[in-house]
Amino acid sequence: MVAQADGETKGGLVTIELPVWWTLAGLIGGLIAGIATIDTALAEPLLSLAGPIGSMWLQALQMTIIPLVAALLVMGISQLAEAAQAGRTARRMLLLVFAALFVGGLATLILFPLLLELFPIPISAGAFLSQQPGEAQEVPGIAEFLTSLIAPNLFAAAAETAMLPLTIFFAILALALQRIPAEQREILLRFFHALGNAMLIIIGWVLWLAPIGVFALAAGVAARAGSGAFAALAHYIGVVSAMGLVVLILAYGLALFGGRASLARFAKAALPAQTVAISTQSSLASLPAMLDSARRLGIRSDVVEFVLPLAVAIFRATSPAMNLAVVLYIAALGGVELTPVTMMAGLLVAFIISVGSVSLPGSISFVISIGPIALAMGVPIEPLALLVAVEMLPDIMRTLANVTMNLAVTSAVAKGE
Numbered sequence: 001m002v003a004q005a006d007g008e009t010k011g012g013l014v015t016i017e018l019p020v021w022w023t024l025a026g027l028i029g030g031l032i033a034g035i036a037t038i039d040t041a042l043a044e045p046l047l048s049l050a051g052p053i054g055s056m057w058l059q060a061l062q063m064t065i066i067p068l069v070a071a072l073l074v075m076g077i078s079q080l081a082e083a084a085q086a087g088r089t090a091r092r093m094l095l096l097v098f099a100a101l102f103v104g105g106l107a108t109l110i111l112f113p114l115l116l117e118l119f120p121i122p123i124s125a126g127a128f129l130s131q132q133p134g135e136a137q138e139v140p141g142i143a144e145f146l147t148s149l150i151a152p153n154l155f156a157a158a159a160e161t162a163m164l165p166l167t168i169f170f171a172i173l174a175l176a177l178q179r180i181p182a183e184q185r186e187i188l189l190r191f192f193h194a195l196g197n198a199m200l201i202i203i204g205w206v207l208w209l210a211p212i213g214v215f216a217l218a219a220g221v222a223a224r225a226g227s228g229a230f231a232a233l234a235h236y237i238g239v240v241s242a243m244g245l246v247v248l249i250l251a252y253g254l255a256l257f258g259g260r261a262s263l264a265r266f267a268k269a270a271l272p273a274q275t276v277a278i279s280t281q282s283s284l285a286s287l288p289a290m291l292d293s294a295r296r297l298g299i300r301s302d303v304v305e306f307v308l309p310l311a312v313a314i315f316r317a318t319s320p321a322m323n324l325a326v327v328l329y330i331a332a333l334g335g336v337e338l339t340p341v342t343m344m345a346g347l348l349v350a351f352i353i354s355v356g357s358v359s360l361p362g363s364i365s366f367v368i369s370i371g372p373i374a375l376a377m378g379v380p381i382e383p384l385a386l387l388v389a390v391e392m393l394p395d396i397m398r399t400l401a402n403v404t405m406n407l408a409v410t411s412a413v414a415k416g417e
Helices: 020-036 043-062 065-084 088-118 123-128 142-148 154-159 163-177 182-208 210-225 228-257 263-280 287-296 301-314 319-334 340-356 362-377 384-390 394-416
Strands: none
Touching: 020 043, 020 210, 020 228, 020 384, 043 182, 043 210, 043 384, 065 088, 065 163, 065 182, 065 301, 065 340, 065 362, 088 228, 088 301, 088 319, 088 340, 088 394, 123 210, 123 228, 123 319, 154 163, 163 182, 163 340, 163 362, 182 210, 182 362, 210 228, 210 384, 228 263, 228 319, 228 384, 228 394, 263 287, 263 394, 287 301, 287 394, 301 394, 319 340, 319 362, 319 384, 319 394, 340 362, 362 384
């Protein structure tokens, strides 16, 4: 079954078909199996078998993160650099895109902890972590943080999964490619293109085994948490989706103040595109409806035909906001103390990573986009392997807010012309 998630493969990347519903079935089956064996003779054999299987599947996911992030960043930022050279309209659009990504991520850093205070994480959610964190990590100072931005040895940084300096390096490399001769740039871009395709095939193979891996992980969680695991997942889906709602509200604000359109008119025009977004969970599939919505708003056709396809190709407004929300949730779950410096590091990585993951199916981009953020912030990534099974539900909010923000950005760009 094809994964109908926000961000189909495009731009030459291989198409990966994922067993999304089977993965969800594996999650539910694992939870039921774990609950059914509590206080029975089957509990120990189930956990002794499920533990290694779940760990192996998680490690298989982790091994693709660094090479795939490297390839996608170089390709994505190169695409942005080319778009910036397309003229004043493109530069105005990119400025709005960057502002939306940054403000969305910053809003999550401010609002999400407050949301968790209002709606605390269920105690049963602690079972999502296979083990509780050990000693607290030493909080870096400003000078140490700034020094850590540059890795003197990329291989050592990769071995230590130091994602922040690696992310910065590959972003700089992508920009440097724009300054070398075209034939040399083409050689390197083809290399990273091929690397990205190879990694996508590997992670596609791994995710085809997701029903088995998720079943094993879920069985362990349910054996520790019991039926409370269902409530914990519902809580996670609700609070993470709330950050997508924040981006949706920001989109209406941009349409009102940037596009100078009345809320009622914008909401009415956007409704058909939003309906397609909810039903397909795909920005690309929503593009024809977005073009029609832009026409209803009276936006100039030359602006619409340039900005909207480009926005679908390079822009996912909810990425920093909702990806950071997932990491903050896991941090709160594991009792990881996050300092302002750590959170800004996470915001920086989330901002840069959002450029490289826009052309991926949701199940793949969930791990590839959130894993580096968690690693940069010192947050365990083990829960991601289980949470990916329910990503299709928050992804509805992701797509709804992304499509609405695309229309709002197009409206604001047109008004500025």
